[in-house]
Amino acid sequence: MRFGKGALPGKSEFCTYHNDSHYCQNLGAVMAGAIELETRSDSAEETRMLGERLGRLLQPGDVVALEGDLGAGKTCFTQGVARGLGVAGRVTSPTFVLIREYQGRLPLYHFDAYRLAGPEDLLALGSDDYFEGCGVSVVEWAGRVAAALPRDRLEIELLRVPGEEEARLIRFRATGPRAKGIVEELKRDLRPGD
Ligand SMILES: Nc1ncnc2c1ncn2[C@@H]1O[C@H](COP(=O)(O)OP(=O)(O)OP(=O)(O)O)[C@@H](O)[C@H]1O
Numbered sequence: 001m002r003f004g005k006g007a008l009p010g011k012s013e014f015c016t017y018h019n020d021s022h023y024c025q026n027l028g029a030v031m032a033g034a035i036e037l038e039t040r041s042d043s044a045e046e047t048r049m050l051g052e053r054l055g056r057l058l059q060p061g062d063v064v065a066l067e068g069d070l071g072a073g074k075t076c077f078t079q080g081v082a083r084g085l086g087v088a089g090r091v092t093s094p095t096f097v098l099i100r101e102y103q104g105r106l107p108l109y110h111f112d113a114y115r116l117a118g119p120e121d122l123l124a125l126g127s128d129d130y131f132e133g134c135g136v137s138v139v140e141w142a143g144r145v146a147a148a149l150p151r152d153r154l155e156i157e158l159l160r161v162p163g164e165e166e167a168r169l170i171r172f173r174a175t176g177p178r179a180k181g182i183v184e185e186l187k188r189d190l191r192p193g194d
């Protein structure tokens, strides 16, 4: 299914919806679910806009697990989520501080697991309290700490497109009913004419 013109400004064809028969081939356990939605972004701002659309839909206790190589756009996407949550300040990478908290319509807890050795390190940060709290959690490098993440989470993978510096494929996978509901809402939101 194609989402046509108007899904995002300047885009003629923005999203492709894959049914459950599509799986990603080179990922570990954290990203083993079926692809619910695949989109393409052609700029950092477009990635932020997609994150913003998602941020508007998120509710307390939602957990977003981000995957993708260095510089794939995980922080950029999170900046958009923050915008969608009404966070006013600038969102920067929490690579060295491991977690940053922002206040918006809901609190945003932004984790970066790049420097963590494994799931125990995330738990030691008190991650369970954040995940079960009244805010929204976004975890960069989620694959490193998969075992410490809640069972029902929205997994989003950003992939570079060879030969296209500013292009990214962005894939959404839901590991539980709440995450699936979020993706369904996002798909409706991205569909033009609604
Ligand atoms: N379509 C795009 N989406 C996102 N970022 C893009 C895009 N095109 C170019 N960029 C650039 O790629 C970089 C992405 O950086 P960002 O910090 O968001 O990546 P990251 O995945 O968080 O990296 P890290 O693993 O170091 O945390 C930025 O410099 C951004 O301007």
Ligand SMILES: [Mg+2]
Binding pocket: 074, 075, 076, 093, 140
């Ligand atoms: Mg980052």
